[in-house]
Every structure is written in structure tokens, then in C-alpha cells.
Amino acid sequence: MSESSHRPSRSLSPGQWSFTRWKTIGQLEALEVHHPLFRATLFLQGAHLTQFMPSDEPDWLWLSKDARFEPGRAIRGGIPVCWPWFGDPGKNAPAVRKRIHTNSAHGFARTALWKLEDVRENAHEVEISLSLDANEDFANVWSGHALALITFHFSVRGCQLALTTTNLGEEPMAFSQALHTYLPTSDVTRSRVLGLGYSQYIDTLDDWEYKNQEGPVYFEGETDRIYESGEPLTIVTPSGSRKLTSVGSDSTVVWNPGPEKAARLSDFPDEAWKTMLCVETANAASDYRVLNTGQSHTLGVLIGRK
Template identity: 40%
Template sequence: MATPKVETEKHGELNCWRITSDHAELLIAQQGAQVLSYQRLGEPPLLWLSDQALFRQGSAMRAGVPVCWPWFGNLQRNPQAVQAMFHGEQAPAHGLARCRDWQLLGIEGDGETLRIEFGLPEAQADLPGWPHNVELKFVIELGETLTLTLSSYNLGNDLVTISQALHSYFAVSDVRQARVEGVDGLGYIETLADWEQRQQQGDLGFIGETDRIYLQAPQRLSIVDPHWKRRITLQTRGSRSAVIWNPWADRARELVDMADDGWQRMLCIETANVWDDVVTLKPGATHALSVTIGSEAL
């Protein structure tokens, strides 16, 4: 592999790195260690970056892969064991990690793969309202595919219970034409209908706002995009739940960081540990949540 090109950039208030390899280009923000965009050379982007994303210190970015940790979504919707970990007053949606600056620990080549490693030292008993000692690392591996791995290592003396997600925004030509394979027969929580539990019949297509938690999800899911003639593949590890989300038209108009028609070009499939799939770490235990993103021609 030729030596990748690494450039530092400023987007709004945020420090970022643009990394170009033989195969692809990545844009990564220091805030949240968030991959903002991923595009294979000569192809449409695989990860979606909102053209109205806000690049502000301390604000979430609607782009790429936000890291949700040590809880996912609304803390009050989490199991009691996750809620009990937090002792603060204001619990931000999707946890405490995505709006903090992470530390770049290294960028190195490993054969045909480029490895980028981040850490969040504050997770070691220095997060506001969350006094637990966890070594938190996020590793990005760029080769023919993109692999993201979030590792939590309990350095403390007590049990730590977390929910978490790699909140991936995928780029599609038109979500109304796309479908998700791999969910047929799965139970899911329909959050838009009072959190009812239902069962999926066939592939998932999109005809309106979608916000579902799929349970006992398989390790492989994929997005079929007929217009771009490709299948985006997700191979996961350390996860039994997947959250699938699209805001559709009415909700998108309420989002200041998404164009009114932005919903047409994105689809979230979030590799997650949520609902009854939360992670409890004994002292000295480690858990890794991982997704490998690739694509293939239809």
C-alpha cells in the first residue's frame, strides 16, 4: 500500500483529519473520534454527511458514525442498571462520548490496512456524573473495507453496565427505493407505536418515518440500493441489536442540521447494544463492539 496522505483540516470549530489511501478517503473529527465521511475512490459515498451538519464544539454532528457511549438514546429509556451508572443531573441523549475531544493515539500502516487509534482519557473516572474507570478506545481500520471497533475495558473494582451504538448514517441514492436485507423474521421494538414488540416480515422497505430496534440481529445486514447498483454490507461483532432509523419528510423539516429533503439520501443502521442487549463488565473485563462496512455491485 502506498503511504496514505494525512491532512489536518478545520471544519467550523472542529479539528479534523482527511486521510486518503489507495482505495478510499476518510474524514474524521477529533470531537467524538467521529468518522464524518467515507468514500471509495470513484464511487458514491458509503457514509452520509449532512450538507447542513453543524461543526460546533460540544454539539452533535449529523454525519458518518457518531459514537454513542456509555448509553444510547434517552437515558430514561435504558434499563435500570444503565441508568444507575449516571449520577449527574442532565443526561444528554446518546451519552457522554460523542461531543468530547478524543486523543489521537496513532496512525500506522499494517500491510494493506491503515490503523487509526483514538482514546478518551476522561472515561477513566473523569466524565461528569459518570464516576467509573473504563479505558475506552476506538480503532478505525481502513483497507478494502472500513472496520470500526469500540473497546471498553473496566479498570475499576465494580460492575459497569453500558448501552452503546456505532450510529452509522449510510448514503443511499433514494431511501424510498432502498431495502434492508437480513431482518426477515426478527422481533423488533416499534418505537413510533408506543414501543410495541412486533415481528418483521420480509426485507425492510421504507414508506414513512422509521425508528425500530431489531432484536437478536444477525451479524450480517445489508442495504440494497438499486439506482446506485450496489449492496452496502455490514458485518458486526459484539452486538445483538440493530437500530434502523430514517426521519422522513415531516421530521426532517424539524431538524436544523438536515436539509428538508436530506432524509431521501440517508439511512441509519446502528450497530448497538441496547434494550436487553446491554453490556455488563466485571472488573478487568473487556467488550468490543465492531462493524465492518463494505460494498458490492448488484
């Protein structure tokens, strides 16, 4: 998914990093990127990106004003990594569900501590890789052994994520996942998603009924849909547009809590639903994946300019 022929140079020692620095935010450790062309903030807990902004531009991601940065607590906003299952465990396919030993939604990766693998930098780009070894340490919530490696690629042209899962177990492993991207808008009721027209979707708010999308996706209140599409998307808001291009995905989740659910959500201001929307690159519902021993799968998204 590389968007440029320039490859950031290897830098093994933090002392040699030119643009990347450690920072403690709340109670969590983060990497802050201060590049002349862009800025980014990435937490080790959850491999959670909370900020990406090219110079002299507003943040391309939405982060709740009430977000809390505490061990074991998912951060509200940015791009949470939902892995190795997405959503309610009971709504996953049987092959995925049988490995899950908790009622908690969205997997354990978003609150686990990931390991820094590499930082590469040059005058044009920064690339950061983190890993999570899902081994017996997680046996109380999930059965399996897998390695998750996520790479973040930042440049003035956009922000790219690639999440690669490798099955290290001795039997086939089924899993679901999503890159749960929160995007900002000045008015969600005047925003729309292009590229999902005429695709089928599951309306989770209407007894998980299958429906057909006609034209753009608009937001008129709570929205929670799993689309059977991995096509490139354009997100249009009153202030502009973004293009989302996915890899390794045949499903897209579109979500906004609306006013009633927003009032019940943790770390989420009651009126914040008006200023955000989620468009998630996923392997969800029937788009779950199965890996044999040693096999890998990469789920990726490029958030770029239209």
C-alpha cells in the same frame, strides 16, 4: 475483525505519515486520509468518521449538507459514537440508567475530545486508533470509570470500526452503545434492509411494542426500531448495495426521521430524509452489556462490498 493479513506499519511521528494529515474543518481538528486507494475524514471530537470513499467512488457515508463543525456540537451524519449509553437515558435498563445524570441522549462520547493513539499505514491500508478516558471529568453526567478505544481500519475493500470498552472502576459497569451509521441513498422509499426477516423488534414509535419483522425492512416514513439481531445485513439502494457485518452485537437499530421529524431536527435539511437511512450496530435495549472490573467488550462493524 481484520479483513487482511497485511498489517499497517507503525508510525509514531506525524512527520512520517505518508497518507494522513491534520486538517482544521470548521472549528474542529480532523485527520484526513488521502491514500491512493481511498479517502477518509475522521474528527477527534467524537472519534467521528464523516467520510470514507474508495477511489473513483461516491462517499459510502451520508453527511448532512447542514452539518456544523463546532466544539460540543454533535456532527449530523457519518458514524457518531453513542457511548456509554444509547438513546434516551430513561429508556435504558435500570442498571444502565442509574449511572446517567442527564436527560441528554446518546452519551457524551460523540462530543468529547478523543486522544490520538496511533496511525499505521502501508500501501494497502490505513489504521487509526483513538481513545477516551471516561473518568471523574464526566462525573456530572455519568458515574463510572472506563476506557474506550476505537480503531478505524480503511482499505479498498471496506471500512471497519472496533470500539473496545474496558471497565476501570471498582464495581460492575452496565452500559449501552451504538455505532450510528448514516448511509446514503438516492431514494429511501426504494431502499431496503435484508437480513432482519423474522426477527423481533421494538417499535419505539408505537409505545415500544414488540413486533415481528416479515421479510425486508422498507421505509415508508419515520422509522425507529431496535431489532433483536446482530446478523450480517445487506443494505440495498437504487445505486447498489453494502454489506454490514457486526461483532459483539445482538441488536440493530434502523432509523429514518421521515418528513415531519426531519423538519424538527437540527442541522438536517427538511428533505434530507429521502436521501439517507441509519443502520446502527448496537448494544441497546435488553442487549446492554455489563463488565466486571478489568473486563473488556468490543463492538465492531465492517462496512464492505456486497
